[in-house]
Amino acid sequence: MGSKIKTLVVDDELYSRDELTHLLETYPSIQIIGEADSGETAILKALQLQPDVVFLDVEMPKINGMNAAKTLMELKKPPLIVFATAYPEFAVEAFRCSAIDYLLKPFDEKQLAEAVKRIEKHFDTTEEILNPDKIALIVDEKILLVKNANILYLESSEGKCTVVTLDNPYKVSNTLIGLEKRLDTKKFLRVHRSYIVNIDHIIEIEPWFNSTYNLLMRGGSKIPVSRTYVKDVRQLFQF
Structure with a gap:
């Protein structure tokens, strides 16, 4: 692996935050670049520090971990999310937020090692x-x-x-972020936190609500462009 994986640790409980930070610092691939004690601070620090991965508690005052994760996933370069919580009942919702892993407190070192390995694989x-x-x-x-x-x-x-091709759609075990790293950025463009398109197969750009767009693709599919990526689409096609 090349450069270290920039990591942000978020938990409103100081003891849990310190424990997780201490455990993560034992991995040579991990670099702790910051900590946050709330969902609001996590979002602000993510914007400022651009972490590769965020370890995120669920139960926090005001903006909880789930809502913070949804906001983080809207960033132009969303970090990987690992939820670290004492509550197992949020696991299904966590993976709907595209979490790469879900750790339960008290932290099991074997499970943490597996999570780090999964993270490393993304950035390998x-x-x-x-x-x-x-x-x-x-x-x-x-x-x-x-x-x-x-x-x-x-x-x-x-x-x-x-992955939708000219011939078939394929439900894959790869992640969107992992595939994005291996695609030619001159041909493929992220237009939404949930969509990457092949620009050669865009047939029409349809204006939509709130200054956003839909992309009409070859084959008839309609792909939304979120506000985060509108500027990229306009710059690419110069309109």
Whole structure:
């Protein structure tokens, strides 16, 4: 692995925050760049520090962890989210927020190690595909090599990623963030926290509410452009 993984730890309880920070600092790949004691502070620090991953408590006053995560996922470069909480009942909702892991207090060092390994895998540059014309998709424990030119768009919903091609949609075990790292940025554009499109297959740009747009794709699909990415679309197509 190359550079360290910039990490923000968020918990309103000082003891829990200190414990998790201490445990994470034992991993050479992890760099703690900040701490926050509330959802509001977490959002502000994420904007300021641009962490790669946020360890996030759920039960916090005012803005709780779930709502903070939803806001973080709207950022132009959203961090990975790991929920760290004493409450197991929020797990389903957590993965709807595209969380990469869900840790329960008191922290189990083995589970934490597995979470860190999963995070490292996301940022491991050795996983990049050497052939720029194709990308490896994990489908039902098989590895399919799909031509990038045949991909219409990629979609993430409730923590599950779907790659839609000219021929078929594939529900893949890859994550949207992981695939984004391996796609040609000259051909693929993130237009929403849940969508990445192949610009060669955009047929029409349709103005929508609140100065946003819909992209009409080859094959008939309609992809929303969120306000966060409107500027990127306008700059790309110069309108």
